[in-house]
Amino acid sequence: MHDHSAVHDHGACCDNATDALARAERLCAERDLQFTRLRRDVLEAVATESKPLGAYDIAERLSGQGRRVAAVSVYRALDFLTENGLVHRIASRNAFVSCGHQHGDGAGLVFLICRTCGSIDETTSPEVDDQLDKTLAKAGFKPSSRILEVEGECGACLGHDPNP
Amino acid sequence: MHDHSAVHDHGACCDNATDALARAERLCAERDLQFTRLRRDVLEAVATESKPLGAYDIAERLSGQGRRVAAVSVYRALDFLTENGLVHRIASRNAFVSCGHQHGDGAGLVFLICRTCGSIDETTSPEVDDQLDKTLAKAGFKPSSRILEVEGECGACLGHDPNP
DNA sequence: TCTGGTGCTGATACACTGTAACATCGCATC
DNA sequence: GATGCGATGTTACAGTGTATCAGCACCAGA
Numbered sequence A, B: 001m002h003d004h005s006a007v008h009d010h011g012a013c014c015d016n017a018t019d020a021l022a023r024a025e026r027l028c029a030e031r032d033l034q035f036t037r038l039r040r041d042v043l044e045a046v047a048t049e050s051k052p053l054g055a056y057d058i059a060e061r062l063s064g065q066g067r068r069v070a071a072v073s074v075y076r077a078l079d080f081l082t083e084n085g086l087v088h089r090i091a092s093r094n095a096f097v098s099c100g101h102q103h104g105d106g107a108g109l110v111f112l113i114c115r116t117c118g119s120i121d122e123t124t125s126p127e128v129d130d131q132l133d134k135t136l137a138k139a140g141f142k143p144s145s146r147i148l149e150v151e152g153e154c155g156a157c158l159g160h161d162p163n164p
Numbered sequence C: 001t002c003t004g005g006t007g008c009t010g011a012t013a014c015a016c017t018g019t020a021a022c023a024t025c026g027c028a029t030c
Numbered sequence D: 001g002a003t004g005c006g007a008t009g010t011t012a013c014a015g016t017g018t019a020t021c022a023g024c025a026c027c028a029g030a
Helices: A012-031 A037-047 A055-062 A071-083 A126-138 A155-160 B011-031 B037-047 B055-062 B071-083 B126-138 B155-160
Strands: A087-090 A095-098 A109-114 A120-124 A142-153 B087-090 B095-098 B109-114 B120-124 B142-153
Touching (some): A012 A037, A012 A095, A037 A055, A055 A071, A055 A095, A071 A087, A087 A109, A109 B126, A126 A142, B011 B095, B037 B055, B037 B071, B055 B071, B071 B087, B087 B109
Parallel strands (some): B109 B142
Antiparallel strands (some): A087 A095, B087 B095, B109 B120
């Protein structure tokens, strides 16, 4: 689980996971939703990893010692978690990451995917959103959702890279 | 791309296809690449359809009357076409559309995916790119490629819609 | 002409991703 | 207890994408 290899400092992973779980628990209580064991475990698996995980990766991690979690169950849990903004799907990777922010309902996210270390960071940019809205309005297009994923090299890897 | 005014006039799609084929032929001649029958047929299939096509859809269309085109061949042709900017992959749909622009090497595209009619339009927005570059610079991230796909309702469908 | 190399295609197999359909279980409510 | 509902388990299957090897056309060079 924790192969914290030099590059990416993830002492934060554990905090990340506990934060995410706490936030999920609170949110489910507010909305009167069930935060079941499976959903908890799936969220924990995703949150303890800075890289995006595939549904089958998650199923494999949760299986073992008498427990068998089928991929289809993982998909259902992921559907629940994404619908409630606790997990995001990375379309370009067919994989999932836990949400690191408490942003208002998943709008306007930008995902930064590092080619070198595979980690994913998540930011928002109101300026990009504004410009995008203008562009869409000019095209007569009414948006309902969007994905914006950037691949490249993250700051940490650039720092280690001899030839940036 | 052409202006899909009013309903969705598909007289224009044929022109779209012939345009795309002509452009491909020219580009391959310039770069000294082979524009083979399979590549031509795959591009034609994608270009005559305003909706995104899956690789298996394309394989099915090209097969028949003694010819059998396996999906793996289609994938190879699609790889070639996307590398040369003649076709774009829509990550959120696992599907492909032909490129409607002669933009400089596929940078900065925005895909507008209509939920109602399924068509895909393609635009560019230097303003969005500028803001995105600033955001990435602030985050210390060096981008090498990006995808930006917006789902919603296109102008044509909004025009028909009683409640826009 | 032969020979070897290169690039494209055909074909099979396989891994990965995602969904449909049905059975079961736990739990709350009546 | 009976009923209904949501979550999970299970199996099967469809869709997406890659690996690998073999054959074929074509060109360059001996």
